[in-house]
Amino acid sequence: MATDFESDDLDDIEDHLSDAYGRMRLRTGHARPRARIAHTALGEIGLAEVRFGFGMDYAVEPTGTLTLGSVHGGVIPRHTAGLHESCLDAGDVALFAQPDQPCAGRHQDLCYTLVSLPPRLLDRVAATAPGRRPAPLRFLGSRPVSPAAGRHLRRTLAYLSATVSDDPEFAAQPLVAANCGQLLAASVLAAFPSTALVDPSAADRRDARTATVRRALAYMEEHADSPVTAADIAAAAHVTVRTLQYAFRRHLDTTPLTHLRRMRLGRAHAELRAAHPAQGVTVTAVAARWGFLQPGRFAAAYRRAYGVPPSHTLRQVP
Template sequence: MNAPAADDSRMRTLVRSDDLDETREMISTAYSPYELRVLNKPQDFSAWYAEGGFPGVTLSALSYGTETLVAPEPLTTYLLICQVHRGRVRVESPGREEQFVDTGETYILDPHRRFKVFWGAGARMTTLRLSREAVDRAAGEALGHEEPVRARFALGGPVSAAAAESWSGVSAAVHREVMTGGVARTNPLIAAQLTRTAAATLMATHRLLPASEPVRHVGNVAHPAVRRAIQLMEERSDQPLSLSDLAVAARLSPRALQEAFQRYVGRTPLAHLREIRLERAHQDLLAADSDGPVTVAEIAFRWGFSNLGRFADWYRRRYGHAPSLTLRG
């Protein structure tokens, strides 16, 4: 059973426009900053976006009138389970995965990666948004860990026909709650239970990448300034960050931040940032197709390692072998 297609009369319409710039601004605010480009017949461009939800879940519906490219920044704090209700889209994670998604099929946008979504003319879909925190907790429980696990998902849909039926049933229940104004909107206990059920079912029905591993708890560090700096590192590890940037986020001077890190973490702020980036590079190497176009250099540069020799040395010290061996594995 497929989840019902969204009806704009039962959701709050935020965008109904034929203006490309207006659409880009509005949907960037709803999701994350993203590229929006018309690929064919710009005179036919139109967009519709609506959303609804309850605490823990946001359901969105959107469509474009002509062939369109959407390329969001990494979502970071949540993931999207997307279902095509009309038409076809092509989704790719540059250098890693590509999938054509037809009417009735689903795909997942992992929060840690960049994606490009090529919409066919008139395609329409709904997206179910779950917080990364809720999914990581479900991943930890599913994998037998006491702590949350940073869940990394493959692009594809459910792993089997039976899994697809299970996910479809839960997805339909979420859709009904949103579309009919169910009790989850006003009952926090029901909302929390339905959110946990959706996250747990997602774990049981979709493929988790082997790069998934226990989450480092920022909250375990006692010093609030250190927590703020680490939070920035976790959220923007793929972007240039200097000691001054981290100090601004921590609300300390660079020297005071250095001293706080040595006391509470046991290393310098930039050394801690390097460890986070090594972890992210390791995850990407594990997830990459050894026969695909991605290279060690591409992944190293993606995570800010401009010197490949140093990257290989740091990687070998942490993981016991060269990064090329992980890629080939």
Template sequence: MARPLRTPPALASAPSVRTDDPRRLAGELGTLLGEGTVAVHDNRASLDGALFTRSFDTISLGYLDIGTPTTIDIPVTADAVTVCMNQGGALAARVDGVTVHTTTVQAIVLSPRTAVRLEMTPESPQLLVRLERHAVEAAVARTLGRRVSEPLRFEPLFDLSSPESIRWSIAVQLLSTESMTDSSLLTLPLGRQSVADLLVASLLLLQPSNYSNSLRRQATSGLMVDALAYIEQHLAEPFSLAVLAHAVHVSPRHLQQTFRDRLGTTPSGYVRDQRLQRVRIDLTDADPRRGATVAGIAQRWGFTHAGRFANEYRDRFGESPSRTLRGA
């Protein structure tokens, strides 16, 4: 009696193969992971292997379930980035000479054209998400504004237990859900591209690679441009870190850290310094004989506590605001 398969609903009706022939399974796997061999550990045991696959342009979704302890050897993986997610039990693998062990809260990331050996057990079926290399590298190039100069390489062990990894899980869930829907986004070129972009962006932002530092610097530069532009437009208005973070689509904590890293201050400290500079400009240009006052100009730029403002101004510019106004 054939053992029951725990096929994900997204692939229940997908093209599939179930075989006891290691060569046939290796051939089918070749189109997804790369050409290699499949070897059952016990020569007296029969292979019980099943592979389900579904492709959408630059994305492929697969499910590999093997009912006998088996070694899969692929000397050179496909020209794609493939994420192998354990659906149960544990999996041992060797990726480009590095041994990794995964449970259901880790995944293996196979970079394009790397060597991998998977030690499959009946308890460790794999959900496979393949992203074509050119699609991933195109996203890197768009972000950096230049061509990719060296082959993309990810660290092989992907931690799915961190709070941030929910982004990857959501992207995979969207792919799975749309795979089951008749009026799916995946039936349209724009929809397929949108889902692919979400998967690629999630992986690039979450999983360390040889481009992570460049991507992080570029993302930070864009964030700072947006944040400083927003502050400039709303400088005279009451300041809220939460509102600024929402406007630039990051968490307040991330925004705080970015300002410290790039400017050596906090967002509120930056706003205060900019307001002090605007006050100084206005005080320098103002004429007290025409009714200009320190209090009026300070309030225009959001300083409502006269004593605190005077102390901050003196610390920043080495003189009192009234002295600046008098032009002395």
């Protein structure tokens, strides 16, 4: 659900932002500090398109969420969060604050996308199995590790914003929202330096057996219609996420989530075969129900797997 806010009263703006993101203090010398904010939600992700038509100083208390932003226009000459200080211009993307950090700074005529996500969303991508959990995930810098990583994250944020604005009903499908959350979490972990462990250890290699794969496949078959993360599958197989990934590469030459997408593609194929065109079933609805974020990519994957477009299968009366 989208929530729009517009005001030129600084107290109203401060109250609105405090309600949405946690207590903050704003200061400006501008006579009419106009702000426009459009809030939307995509599963556990909070998205906001923000425009401040004035310059101001801000101080924000810890929010309990990871906050990042993609700047479209204006400038942030100074932003400080923890030990990290940034100067951001149009085209930049950065971590604004970790869950337990305050942040402060100054901006001028700013237009940007603000994204918040709970730490548990990152944990589901980076976590290990119960009993082998590493120290809490921490980010070691607020800027992307490379220009390419920054561009990829910026494109991901733009894609998620477009997914919500173009078709809210599609974005509200449980598997779509869950896949969007995993996509964002994986993109954030890839973009910023952190304490996440991604390379398999000697113990991970030892545990990457065929029995691990069998347990994982059984869990995936049973839960293909539910929001599932790599951490969920690893816990069901009694191994770490890294062990799970290594086992799938070793024995199936793929990744767990890629294999899960193939399973869901098969379920979508079966649903299209069973549907009657007169029932009002559409390819887009079936794709969304099985968690495919882009109908065009779903159609391309379907054609590669089954030799025909999904619409052809739907038109064939069973």
